[in-house]
Amino acid sequence: MSENRKKRILSGMRPTGKMHLGNYVGALENWVKLQNEYENLHLIADYHVLTTKLDTKEILTNTMEMLIDWLAVGIDPVKSPVFRQSKIKEHSELHLIFSMLVTTARLERNPTLKEQVKDLNIDSLIYGHLGYPVLQAADILIYKGEIVPVGEDQAPHVEITREIARKFNTTYDEVFPIPKTKLTNFARLPGLDRNKMSKSLGNTILISDNSEDIRKKMMKAITDPEKIRRNDPGRPEVCLVNTYHKKFNENKIEEINSGCKSGELGCVDCKKMCATAISEQLAPFTEKRQYYSDNRDEVMDILLDGEKRAAKIAKSTMEQVRKAMSLG
Ligand code: TRP
Numbered sequence: 001m002s003e004n005r006k007k008r009i010l011s012g013m014r015p016t017g018k019m020h021l022g023n024y025v026g027a028l029e030n031w032v033k034l035q036n037e038y039e040n041l042h043l044i045a046d047y048h049v050l051t052t053k054l055d056t057k058e059i060l061t062n063t064m065e066m067l068i069d070w071l072a073v074g075i076d077p078v079k080s081p082v083f084r085q086s087k088i089k090e091h092s093e094l095h096l097i098f099s100m101l102v103t104t105a106r107l108e109r110n111p112t113l114k115e116q117v118k119d120l121n122i123d124s125l126i127y128g129h130l131g132y133p134v135l136q137a138a139d140i141l142i143y144k145g146e147i148v149p150v151g152e153d154q155a156p157h158v159e160i161t162r163e164i165a166r167k168f169n170t171t172y173d174e175v176f177p178i179p180k181t182k183l184t185n186f187a188r189l190p191g192l193d194r195n196k197m198s199k200s201l202g203n204t205i206l207i208s209d210n211s212e213d214i215r216k217k218m219m220k221a222i223t224d225p226e227k228i229r230r231n232d233p234g235r236p237e238v239c240l241v242n243t244y245h246k247k248f249n250e251n252k253i254e255e256i257n258s259g260c261k262s263g264e265l266g267c268v269d270c271k272k273m274c275a276t277a278i279s280e281q282l283a284p285f286t287e288k289r290q291y292y293s294d295n296r297d298e299v300m301d302i303l304l305d306g307e308k309r310a311a312k313i314a315k316s317t318m319e320q321v322r323k324a325m326s327l328g
Helices: 021-034 059-073 090-098 104-108 111-120 127-141 152-171 211-219 240-248 250-262 267-294 296-324
Strands: 008-013 039-044 082-084 147-150 180-183
Touching: 008 021, 008 127, 021 039, 021 059, 021 147, 039 059, 039 296, 059 082, 059 267, 059 296, 082 296, 090 127, 090 152, 090 296, 104 127, 104 152, 111 127, 111 152, 127 152, 147 152, 152 180, 211 267, 240 250, 240 267, 250 267, 267 296
Parallel strands: 008 039, 008 147, 039 082, 147 180
Antiparallel strands: none
């Protein structure tokens, strides 16, 4: 291995359709930034999505919509292959082997699992929920991912991945790197109602929204509940719109805060400013988004090409795994 070899990043997301600002700020923006410094692989976790919805009819459409947004924001598929988990059979094979290397007690302690159970409002788990991080470990390690850029909620899964990698390496042979989490700076951008940004909660701004959509949505955002009249002094630290300003209006944040606190800046004007800043930052993506949206065959070709490249790596790792385990 040469000294200046680029480290490999494995990033992934479940295909949830059109991407929202939370996806952008929490993940995509970072993926694009890391593209040159690292060797990146971008996984579409279309098996993992079954843990939230068994109906599979929308998976392909959601995959395409998600991928169009990835491409629109600047993921370069020539540099960084994009591919579906379900198309690379080695994920399932490695998942099965890994399922022998981790205890159920360890998986039951996974805090993300507890959160998911709460979000889904279910009282009984399926086997796939428990095994979720084991499949994720296979996703990462089949490509020998060294760095995994994720939000805070996914860090426990990378921890389980590290444990599985160590267990494999000590039981059989040193096949896997021990991957590291790379937390995104802005790990979570809340939705317009302060809850987690999620399409099912109807509190999102989409990357594909136009400036009018954004303005309208922003008008509904929650501000400081005690700032009732325009000139009332506000508290930026409790205002949701302010959280968005911090990200999208970084340069003007002091001016905005002092205007809010003194009562000079009313919520409507503040929201308009915020909507404009968001629109301006999304504007460069519009043209590309339109292009790919009109040329879906090309998007499919990109995916197929990515899958070919990913499969090569996955096959080679699986051969090493089988050899290490004397499976012939
Ligand atoms: N669990 C991740 C999420 O919900 C998606 C995912 C699946 C993933 N496999 C991965 C992320 C591998 C990083 C690496 O966001």
